[in-house]
Amino acid sequence: MKAFRLKYLAARQIIKASGLMVATSLLTLAANSAQAHNNQVTIKDQGNKRCILSNGLPDHSTGSFPNRGNPHTISAQSIRLCVNKNPKKRSRATPIRGSIGVALNGVQIRPGTADYYDPSGRRGFSRNRSSGWNLEGMGARTQLGMDRNNAHVDQRGLYHYHGPSRALSKSGKGTLIGYAADGFEIHYVGKRKTSSYKLKGGKRSSGPGGRHDGTYVQDWQYVAGSGNLDQCNGGTLNGKFVYFATDTYPFFPRCLWGSASSDFKVGRGRGNQRGQRPQFGQGGQRPNNGFLGRSNQANNQSFGGQRPQGRGMGQGRFGPPQEALQACTSKNTGQRCGFNAPGGRQISGTCGVTPDRQLACMPRGGRRP
Structure with missing residues (x-):
């Protein structure tokens, strides 16, 4: 038991000193x-x-x-x-x-x-x-x-x-x-x-x-x-x-x-992860991030005239396309981003949080560039 504890403490020191992700072993x-x-x-x-x-x-x-x-x-x-x-x-x-x-x-x-x-x-x-x-x-x-x-x-x-x-x-x-x-x-x-x-x-x-x-x-x-x-x-x-x-x-x-x-998929399949109701800001207000509070037609225009394919509110009606999600992989909110929309248009904007709490590239001004 003493030998195990010494190995355990040594491992903790390695982790603390390096600050890096260590191997599973x-x-x-x-x-x-x-x-x-x-x-x-x-x-x-x-x-x-x-x-x-x-x-x-x-x-x-x-x-x-x-x-x-x-x-x-x-x-x-x-x-x-x-x-x-x-x-x-x-x-x-x-x-x-x-x-x-x-x-x-x-x-x-x-x-x-x-x-x-x-x-x-x-x-x-x-x-x-x-x-x-x-x-x-x-x-x-x-x-x-x-x-x-x-x-x-x-x-x-x-x-x-x-x-x-x-x-x-x-x-x-x-x-x-x-x-x-x-x-x-x-x-x-x-x-x-x-x-x-x-x-x-x-x-x-x-x-x-x-x-x-x-x-x-x-x-x-x-x-x-x-x-x-x-x-x-x-x-x-x-x-x-x-x-x-x-x-x-x-x-x-x-x-x-x-x-x-x-x-x-989230919300489908027995025993799989269930979808959760999105949580908005104070007072239950939905944030204005370019995907919300707008008609389906307006959202379509924001993404090059194509209907978004993400699983946001309304099963994809207001969600971002996968290209918008990928554009913000390994990025933080507020950082600049860009992607090619399904319709072929080049979209530029900043990374923000969608209604179903995903990080995606938000078009500038919520309108088609």
Whole structure:
């Protein structure tokens, strides 16, 4: 026990001294009380679909829930997630929120969080996105009460992974650990595949301040060629395209090259993340950010005459297109941005928060340039 404590304290000193995101092998030194669960999962083919049915409970022991950082209790779910057996890679990647895939043991993979820096929040963060600084799950493991499997529980009792772990690897078949929402495989091969995301240098210019240390998604930036994976943690394995889980950010893909199954969309699919009513400013007033308080026709004009395809208010009627969301990836509110609208027009503006609390590129003046 004494030797373990010395190793644990040494790991803490490394983390404190470097201020960088560390590999999972170091993070798993923290001790957790073990809880066993009755895992039930079935994977079967149905036509051109591969369906995973499970009770959402893992096939390995977990930490104790609730705990100091996570007030929720693990409970069995009724999960049915189907993906394409023969996915096609498209020319453009799509950012994904919520669950991006499912492990072979039937546990969902959800690397991101819905929490943002909020100095008025009880814990220093909340679901209010106005700061633009999105809490990174693996960068805030302690605050979010994760166990040694880099997983925790949501308000519905759903246990889910934010990063890879030894237990997850053992749950797989060879290097295969699961399937992404678009049907492509997810593999873990250790250090053979490395992420192309790097920490930004210097200090944060707004929000929480301090150094870019990996606590927030916006601390990271994609640097093409710095690793051997693309912006979605994708690459080739045995001659075919797959996604990879990595020991450093983004840990799991945060965007997909294929078409995501509707089972994974926010608010759809049993056992998946439920949509939440958007929270507006004081007095329940909706912010005027170029997407709100305007007719559908006016919104169409703002995006080159094309109907926005985002999942905002009214199932896409007032939401931004994916191009607007991608333009603000790794940016903060108020920063300049630009993108090519679905209609071909070039749009310029600044990053702002949409009614369904997504960070997107807002056209200047809310009108077509």
